[in-house]
Amino acid sequence: MSAFIVIVEDEEDILELIEYNLEKEGFDTIGFTSTKNVGQLLEEESVDLLIMDRNLPGVEGSEFVAQMRNVGVETPVIYLTAKNKESDIEEGFDRGGDDYITKPFNMKELVLRIKAVLKRTKKDKTEGKMIYRDIVLDLGSRELFIENKNIELTKLEFDLLHTLISNQNIVLDRDYLLEHVWGSDAIYQDRTVNVAINRLKEKIDPDKSKEYIKTVRGVGYTLC
Amino acid sequence: MSAFIVIVEDEEDILELIEYNLEKEGFDTIGFTSTKNVGQLLEEESVDLLIMDRNLPGVEGSEFVAQMRNVGVETPVIYLTAKNKESDIEEGFDRGGDDYITKPFNMKELVLRIKAVLKRTKKDKTEGKMIYRDIVLDLGSRELFIENKNIELTKLEFDLLHTLISNQNIVLDRDYLLEHVWGSDAIYQDRTVNVAINRLKEKIDPDKSKEYIKTVRGVGYTLC
DNA sequence: CGCCTATGTAACATAACGGTTACAGAGACA
DNA sequence: TGTCTCTGTAACCGTTATGTTACATAGGCG
The missing domain is CATH 3.40.50.2300 (Response regulator)
Incomplete structure (x- = not known):
């Protein structure tokens, strides 16, 4: 930081x-x-x-x-x-x-x-943009561009990608994500993270060729 | 915990x-x-x-x-x-x-x-990197590099190597490893450690030339 | 050398983990 | 109110990591 x-x-x-x-x-x-x-x-x-x-x-x-x-x-x-x-x-x-x-x-x-x-x-x-590979996340307008193509994200998906991208190369476990994306007082199951991640994966990489989000078995997820 | x-x-x-x-x-x-x-x-x-x-x-x-x-x-x-x-x-x-x-x-x-x-x-x-000889363990991304080559580890293998490397030159007995890697409430046999260690050895030194992990007969294992 | 014990190895069984899908409730909006 | 979207939950299933067991081997010690 x-x-x-x-x-x-x-x-x-x-x-x-x-x-x-x-x-x-x-x-x-x-x-x-x-x-x-x-x-x-x-x-x-x-x-x-x-x-x-x-x-x-x-x-x-x-x-x-x-x-x-x-x-x-x-x-x-x-x-x-x-x-x-x-x-x-x-x-x-x-x-x-x-x-x-x-x-x-x-x-x-x-x-x-x-x-x-x-x-x-x-x-x-909320100024500025975050970039990872060919992903551009505009924090101001809350828009996502991949290869200059605009992809619509829901609030949850955006926040999730945001915390992933701001912690790139670090494996984030489900508890961390729950706390930072859903909120510290959220008491959800970690399977919730699971599904949300996969919905996000589907949106940003429909044909599964890019593998932006890597799942680390037994630990969590990372952008690396 | x-x-x-x-x-x-x-x-x-x-x-x-x-x-x-x-x-x-x-x-x-x-x-x-x-x-x-x-x-x-x-x-x-x-x-x-x-x-x-x-x-x-x-x-x-x-x-x-x-x-x-x-x-x-x-x-x-x-x-x-x-x-x-x-x-x-x-x-x-x-x-x-x-x-x-x-x-x-x-x-x-x-x-x-x-x-x-x-x-x-x-x-x-637990952020940062740990280094032992030509082994580099990145705790954030949970990646292992040996001679700059990336080697994939499972969660267990990673945790095991992590505790070994953070106690280098100290012989760790099986009970210690069971408690710290598997968890204090884990009830396994010490043969479990045995097998896990050898799977790790196989991954980090396939041709058994480096001898990173030394087994101390009657006691346990050490990185020395 | 021969015995005994500790450790390595391989095969197997299973439990855990995660992807996927379907569904239902919540909330937004008209 | 009715509809639509978002999102949490549960169920199912394939995959894989990992514990267990059995057996082989090596090391220590007389």
């Missing part, structure tokens, strides 16, 4: 520490010691996550985010804050922040929270 | 009910009626799952978990909560909780969720 992360933190050593650790995790980062220029960046570039110190000299971090929200920027935010009085925390949440973390924090926790937020927001990011 | 589960629930009868049912499922459990002593346990012992009432007298369950996260404890959590207002649920998730279940709940659902969480956290640990 790669992502473009903007960090605003006035203490340079902390800023560098965060950047170093996040890049080690494979994220692209850019750091600022003030909110200057950040607004423009958020408006113009596709930023996946903003990590924002709340105790910046001059502007309150949450004030800045509130302004951003007003001009239509929806980038999720994780606040860094030395305060941990509950009122502050609640305030941060109320204004649309997605998470907070109190200093001092450890890197492991920050990374975990980042991944959690990205995972959560990845869902509503 | 055995696991060590800590339960925090102030109502003793509910606590006992949960413990009874989980132990019936083969889990090791320990129950507490308050968070006292729980923090220490989580830090010192390897706990697989925490089941946490959110409505404890005094401390908020999620506050307690947040504190634990701050000191580096990553134990997954399932919250028990009587509240079901959506805001509460989201908050629980946002702060790093892995799942929640609202009271009143039925045991079946709780057990299902427990198994799901355990499986999910186990999976995170």
Whole structure:
């Protein structure tokens, strides 16, 4: 899971520490010691996550985010804050922040929270296309093209193919698919997955010549 | 799938009910009626799952978990909560909780969720590749490459090789293999291991020139 | 060398797994 | 309400993985 992360933190050593650790995790980062220029960046570039110190000299971090929200920027935010009085925390949440973390924090926790937020927001990011071999899955219009031919999919089929394609080369077991496609509270039988997969197979490869979806006996399914 | 589960629930009868049912499922459990002593346990012992009432007298369950996260404890959590207002649920998730279940709940659902969480956290640990000499075992795609040639394995063969390779240079006896590959509740004969090992040997080294798997007479097998 | 035990091998039986199909209920839509 | 589509469930069946058994072989030890 790669992502473009903007960090605003006035203490340079902390800023560098965060950047170093996040890049080690494979994220692209850019750091600022003030909110200057950040607004423009958020408006113009596709930023996946903003990590924002709340105790910046001059502007309150949450004030800045509130302004951003007003001009239509929806980038999720994780606040860094030395305060941990509950009122502050609640305030941060109320204004649309997605998470907070109190200093001092450890890197492991920050990374975990980042991944959690990205995972959560990845869902509503429906831009872009996913490609696998000659399969093109348009996440915006929810259309599937195979060899440039449009193939209609039901919601279930689309979601199923989507999670398969976003985990290509990884064998997904039925429980995983049930949880991620049907929902974590779904209590269905794993045979349900079975049938759904085969309906999908039938649609995307009627004459069974392509073998996009490989079944791994005793385990699950994979796109490989 | 055995696991060590800590339960925090102030109502003793509910606590006992949960413990009874989980132990019936083969889990090791320990129950507490308050968070006292729980923090220490989580830090010192390897706990697989925490089941946490959110409505404890005094401390908020999620506050307690947040504190634990701050000191580096990553134990997954399932919250028990009587509240079901959506805001509460989201908050629980946002702060790093892995799942929640609202009271009143039925045991079946709780057990299902427990198994799901355990499986999910186990999976995170098992990504990547394992290498031994010229053997490359891809845990995600469940593929085996020897000298860059792909060799198909059945589920059993894969799991067997996986535990061998993750215990290389250690002689594993048949009981260990039965428990870890076939499952702790498996009641097979040790000849079963024998045959499985040899089927694996045949696949990964047909002309018996490499001798990846060494049999240690009277003890078991090892990759050394 | 000869015995004994552990291990390898091959054949067989069966249980598990997954593909397929048919059907019924749920939901959308007119 | 009636119709149509989507989707979960159950039943059936072929395929294959795998446990079991029986027998062959190899290794250790006197």
